[in-house]
């Protein structure tokens with residue numbers, strides 16, 4: 001093996017590198033300052049959060065975007081059942097919050113979408129909640145299961161996950177572009193984007209579990225057994241074909257892992273078993 005002296009060609013890039021690092025530092029600083037400036041107190045949980053929009057902006061945007069989420073179902077009876085179970089959950093939520101002298105700011109609305117192929121439920125920031133006919137039919141008209149799905153979505157709204165995600169997304173984008181500038185290569189930017197993506201997925205998984213906790217809480221308040229949420233997990237697992245993507249790479253934790261988490265919350269809340277009289 002022969003010895004090669006270190007190459008000297010890199011030193012000519014030094015001033016370019018220095019400039020890039022200064023720009024990158026400025027981008028990082030700007031991202032951090034604007035992210036920190038976003039602090040708001042969540043009106044329901046009382047936690048400090050980083051979000052861009054006010055609650056009334058969330059509500060307005062949600063109402064505006066709702067008609068674009070898909071064709072409403074023609075099955076009036078099923079749509080009425082979704083609204084009914086949703087209203088029951090919100091009713092008990094409002095009551096519970098008023099006991100704590102908190103006013104629920106969200107005008108919740110529950111929509112059944114005509115989509116018979118996609119097994120899905122989601123919520124827009126501000127209280128517009130959706131469930132597809134495909135998922136609804138898998139729940140077999142069981143109010144407790146419907147409550148599990150809707151309760152979870154109500155949790156996303158109350159925790160302001162959508163708005164929080166948008167604010168975090170902007171922050172991560174700032175860091176990714178800074179890394180791209182500093183590294184000066186496509187590969188660095190790519191790696192940074194990958195890391196950013198990974199961070200937001202981690203955020204997504206935590207948000208899912210937080211919403212499952214709300215789901216259980218609301219089901220209990222409305223008199224539904226939280227165990228129906230476990231049946232919902234079975235449905236999700238069955239319809240996702242066992243889950244081909246590794247768990248750490250998907251925004252939603254595998255239903256099997258959520259199942260474990262749900263069971264641990266139930267055990268934590270009711271160490272001596274579930275109370276009787278739930279339906």
Ligand SMILES: [Zn+2]
Nearest residue numbers: 152156208211
């Ligand atoms: Zn979710």
